[in-house]
Amino acid sequence: METIAISRIHFPVTTLGPGRRIGIWFQGCSIRCPGCISADTWTTGKGMTTIEEVVNTLQHWLPEAEGVTVSGGEPFDQREALQSLLSEIRSRFDGDVLVYSGYPVERLTDKLDGMTGLIDALISDPYLVDAPQTLALRGSDNQRLNILTPLGQARLSSFQRETVPSDRRFDLMMGETGEIWMAGIPGRDDFNRLTTILASQAHKIVTTQDRSAGTSRRQAND
Template sequence: MDLRLSRVHFPVTTLGPGQRLGIWFQGCSIQCPGCISADTWATNRGHTTLEDLLKQITRLLPEADGVTISGGEPFDQPDALVALLSALRERTGADILVYSGHALETLSPVLQRAQGLIDALITDPFQLHSAHSMPLRGSDNQRMHLLTALGRERFTQFERFLTGQDKSLDVMFDEDGSVWFAGIPSRGDFQRLRDLLNDEGHLVQISADKARSR
């Protein structure tokens, strides 16, 4: 089965409990203003197959406490998403968290197909000018839905206000020299980092810059 994939990383420690396998889908029809992952919006890149993705992650799954699927917009590729979720359930007992910028009410057809496959689901579009006071969300309008007993066991702890320990990011390095961050930054963090490094003479692009040049 074909799918569009942005990247895979392990371990991710900022998008759910424990050491997690992060899977980012490529392509997003929502394109929220201020999105920190604007490089994942384009649909003309990242072409691969589910089979190749599974080969890539099978060796990592025994070490993962959970799996976080984000993007991009995973529900823009519903068939690939459901197939991936089914394959993950066959291969691991780890919890599965999925992010979507769509409202829950619009996802019912896919969620019926994925019943029991998603433990926790965070929905609704990121709103740049809304408050940001809850962990695992980029803005407080986003809702967390605990869909299974495992989801309630693992994610109820995040139904609270942010603490200092929540304000952390994972750093990833690609072979081409790109640096990626996983997690939920405070507003303007990446722009401030870019400006600071540019002032020191470094050439830096952030995700939003790449989206504009795609």
């Protein structure tokens, strides 16, 4: 059975593309952009499972989902597993597939060979912590939304725009050990504001951002 390293899978995600989506976060990243909000997904050798197990998990949600968003980590660091997983999803699902990658799209030409039709839209390029942040679905304005299929055009081309207040939402996921995962595109100081609000109510918030370049994982303690 083909293996794959996965950080987490969640449904529904409503902040990383249109509609109710399945979010799949790959584990492991060789790019490691400074300021990344998902630094917890950088480490390799964790989250090992099989394509079969991932597909079995997705089967419960695919009938209700409108799209799938794949992020990480860096999905293209597991190029073969990514292709296998997307092929399985495409054979069972008519919704759109959006993939995030920190690689410039020009460097993905070879990696995209054989994946025609599997990815409807690709957000490419590394996150730059000092770049402006004004575009929908993107953490920094250097990142590009690449439309790859007619379905991607129909479903995701409307996100070729500046961000609006309603884009600044988060989906919350609770981990088994009390961790709170936030899915979405935060503003530059959103997590600092959250920390301040919780501190004013006598709560302490510990983040992996305090120990590295940043992450989307937040653990709150009374």
